[in-house]
Amino acid sequence: MAQPRTVPGAERVMLDELCGCMGAVDLAGPNTAVEARVRTCLEGAVLRHPAAARALLERSTVEGRAGYRLGQALGDALDRSCEAFGAVRESLRRARGGDLLKKGGT
Incomplete structure (x- = not known):
């Protein structure tokens, strides 16, 4: 069994901050609003x-x-540690036909 990687x-x-932000995304809202909120979470984090992002x-x-x-x-890190991220990821995949947060997408 693989050991979980230690995160500095x-x-x-x-x-943890990013997971909290993802958990606050209203997945019942319009797809554009969900995507915008996720981008805001990622950019803000x-x-x-x-320094953590660079590492x-x-x-x-x-x-x-x-x-x-x-x-x-x-x-990858959120998949291992953030339950809320799974729901956000699936919502984006459904809305985008499989492409997550693809730049220039409509």
Whole structure:
């Protein structure tokens, strides 16, 4: 059985804050409002905790641009630690036909 990865303190604070924000998203609202609120949660967490975001990004093994890699790292961490994130992710997938927070999407 795999052992859970230890999350350093600053990253844990950022992820806990982000999880709380995700839990406050009104999933019954219009898709555009849900997406806007999720973006606000993500942007706010990164702006308030830049060192933690950079640490997550530096450990990322995903290929691609920094924003994509950070999004994947945050998503992976939230999948492991935030029950509310699962519901938000599924709501976005349904609304987007599988594409989560794709830039330039309509």
